[in-house]
Each structure stands twice: as structure tokens, then as C-alpha cells.
Amino acid sequence: MKTNCENCPLRQLDLFEDMSKDELQFMSRFKTGEFIAQPGTEILAEGASSSQLYTVLDGMGMRYKTLEDGSRQVVGFILPGDFIGLQSGVMGEMKHTVEAATRMTLCVFNRSELWDLFKYQPRRAFDLTHVAATEEFLLGEMLAAVGQMNAMTKIAWVLNRFYKRLTALGLNENDQVPLPYRQQDIADAMGLSLVHTNKTLAKLRSQGVVTWSSEMLTVHRPNALAELGLSAGVPAIRRPLI
């Protein structure tokens, strides 16, 4: 069942930068196999030093940190094309946990070969750094949202972000995108209580902006959502695929 990098469906998307024939060959060698993660499974644990790195081929998940007092902060939602394990790869251990929200298909790489990538594929190494910088950028955006916005703006912001990212991945059908998370996940991501998150979602629904049920998000008024989320003029970021 190992898909070849040559016909990886993700590569075709405009969202991701192109890859040369040479790079493609290297990546095919770099890839050691595929891994299926079941919903709710921990893929990488905070503090763990994994010998594997992954690129998401299919499915969704999330990254989160657990604080000393037990509370949870979701630091990112993982979608197809995302790279997992960079921290473990370069810093020795993961600084957050990665968990599957749905069934996920992962492209597996060996950490031990990461060094070869830097040695023999400087272009790919550069791309890896690009991915790291993109992660930093996304986290910065999220920090700004969590730190400065009120509840309504936060929720609109995160839903709009999902809508845009999933649309860029070609997962938008009739203004509907898959959103297989729980309200608690959104609450923990945006620094809100579950109850208030729920009430804010209800408000968006009653205003006819979005509907979110049975793991599908329907956006009825995309412009209203973007404006509520203070993301009117925010362009999608093109990035490399690892």
C-alpha cells in the first residue's frame, strides 16, 4: 500500500511548492513506509525522543501541551501536508504531544537519515527550515488571536482559518469542509471555556454565519466570518512539502 512520492496527491496542490526530479528521488529513498494512526491515538508524546518523523498524507490531528496544573493548550491543528516531529528531529525531544483526531495516514521517515538530508540535499534542508519558520509563523498568529481577541473574534478566527486551510487542500465542497474536532479542542486552542465556546458557536449559528455539526463545517457567509475573525485580507501561505 506504499504510495510513491511521484504520485503523491498532495504534490499536485497549488498550496505546496514544486519539487525537482532529483529531490523527488531522494524523498522516495528517505521515506521508509507508511503508518496508519487510529483516532485518539498519541502519535508522538511530549518529552519523547522519536526515531521517526512523519508527513501527514491523510486525516487530521492536533498538537497540545499539558501544563503543570493539568490544563491543556492545543498549539496547533494538523492537516494533510503537515510535517510532524521536527522538534524531536533537531532538538532531541518533542515539546508537545501529537494526537490523531481521525484515522490518519502518515508518511514515515527515519530520523537517522535526517543528517543525510542536510549533507546531500541542501535545497531540501532549506525547505525543512522553511517549514519550521512556517510553524513559528502559525504559532505567532495563534498567540496573537488568543492574547488579543475576545471570544466571538477568536471563534470566528479559528473557524475561518480552518475553512481557508481546508479549502486550499481541496477539501471544500459547496462551502462545506470536514471539521472532525470536539468543541473542547477548539476551547483549549483559543483559551476559552467549553461552555463559552459552545455559546459563541450558537451565536454564529443563529446569525446565519456558519453551521457546524456532525464533523462538517458549513460556511454560509464567508465574508462575514472573515471579518468577524479579523482576517479579511490575509493571504494563504505557500510552503514546501517534506
Next chain:
Amino acid sequence: MKTNCENCPLRQLDLFEDMSKDELQFMSRFKTGEFIAQPGTEILAEGASSSQLYTVLDGMGMRYKTLEDGSRQVVGFILPGDFIGLQSGVMGEMKHTVEAATRMTLCVFNRSELWDLFKYQPRRAFDLTHVAATEEFLLGEMLAAVGQMNAMTKIAWVLNRFYKRLTALGLNENDQVPLPYRQQDIADAMGLSLVHTNKTLAKLRSQGVVTWSSEMLTVHRPNALAELGLSAGVPAIRRPLI
């Protein structure tokens, strides 16, 4: 006035990883000069594509993003040894503004030579990725603090972080470290109002935990501060210097 990398004072610190003779030579060539930034100066602007990258030799600054509604989120405080401009270097433009809080001395590199670094110094390229991953880690920590903690914990957390980082840089003298920021900066970093930040600082003062005045932070009860900031067992992270 160009200091040689060979006798760069930062390299001696335990905080930073060692560098080989070869790497050191490369860095000396990579470095094109030094730059002095005056307090309050913008070093890099959000959205700008800089042709220069920097490593901080001396002084302090901060990174911040400005939202569409005008509010400001401080996404990081910049201390000696920090690398500036990575996003611009690999993604083409900065995603946040960098501003000097004090007079700063910066080591200047040309972005155009960054590619040589990846091509001929894979070890240094790896270190650069390490730096990017460290940034991501620090942002994640901050996000967790801003998203999950209450005001007292947030303030204690950020002060403790300053105390630890500055101590690792050898800037601790008798439990005193320099802290040349305004209360507004701390407020914008932790997602609190200026007034509430001030009141929380007053509480910490009256409890005899810390004193912060005239740009100096004095920590009277380090353990109490760490516990209040939920950072009792958090180790310092060793990282490469660029």
C-alpha cells in the same frame, strides 16, 4: 569595532553549543559587520523583506505583531544570542516587527549568503533549523501561558522566564537582572490590560516575591516565583549560536 567571532563573548556561555574551528571560520566570513540600534528603533518591520539577518550581541528588544484592529501582541522578547530575521531569510518576509528596547549591538549577515551556508555548512544549516525549532518551542510555551493561566500565574511565569534566561546569560548579579521593558510590553505579551498587569505586579511586590523598578528585576524568593509561574521543574534549553 568589529569583534571577531573567535572571541565572541557569547560563545563562552554554557547556554550555547560549541562550535568547531571550521564553523567558526565560516561564520567569520559570513558576518559582514556590526550594527548599532538605538532604543525604540524598528530593526525589522512586519511584511518587510530584509536582505540582512542578525544575531544579537548585546542589548534587548522584542518581537510583536499588530492586528487589524490595532492591538499589539508581543510574541517574544529578544536577548543576547537570539537570531533575528529567520522568517525573512527563508520565507521572504518578516511576519512580525522587531524593535529595540535598549541600545543593541547586532552581528550582521547577508541573506544572499544564507544559501552558501546550506550548501557548504550542513552542520550550521542544521543548527539554524535547531534555532527555528527552539523559537517554535518558546512560542508554544508562551501560547500555553497566555491561553491557560490567570493573571498572577502569567506575570509570575514571564518574570521567572526572564530571570532564568538572563541568569543563563550571566547577567544575574545578586538576584538582580536587567529588565528594560515597560509594563505595557509585558501586558501585551501576556494578553492582559496594563492596569491589571500593574496591579498584579504590586501584589507580587507586597508579597515580597519580586521588585521591579528602574529597569532592574530583583527576585527575593526565586522558588516562590517559579511555583507561582508553574515553572518549578522546567530546565534551561541549550541551543546553538548562529
Next chain:
DNA sequence: CGAAAAGTTGAAACCAATCAAATAGGGTGG
């Protein structure tokens, strides 16, 4: 079909924001 998980709703309490105003500090020009 029953139990557990997720979502929904209302009421009360509270933490933090906002408003308002005074005090302290730092720099500059007379």
C-alpha cells in the same frame, strides 16, 4: 438498549477590562 461522551442551556460568581484621575519619573529648554 444502556452507558458514556459530546453538546446545549440557564443562573450565579468572579476575574479582568475599562474608566478616571492622581503620582512619579525623565528629559529638555529656559
Next chain:
DNA sequence: CCACCCTATTTGATTGGTTTCAACTTTTCG
């Protein structure tokens, strides 16, 4: 060297957004 101005800090009173508590409904899954 002092008066003045502008910025930063401090403090009190009030408002309000969010959390917490509690209970109920719906959905999911074995």
C-alpha cells in the same frame, strides 16, 4: 538648576465578558 512637559506607573471605582456550577438533551458506540 529648576520649571515644565511628556511618558510611565499607580490606585480606586465600576462595568462586563467569561468562567464556573448545575442540569438536561443529544449523539455515539459497544
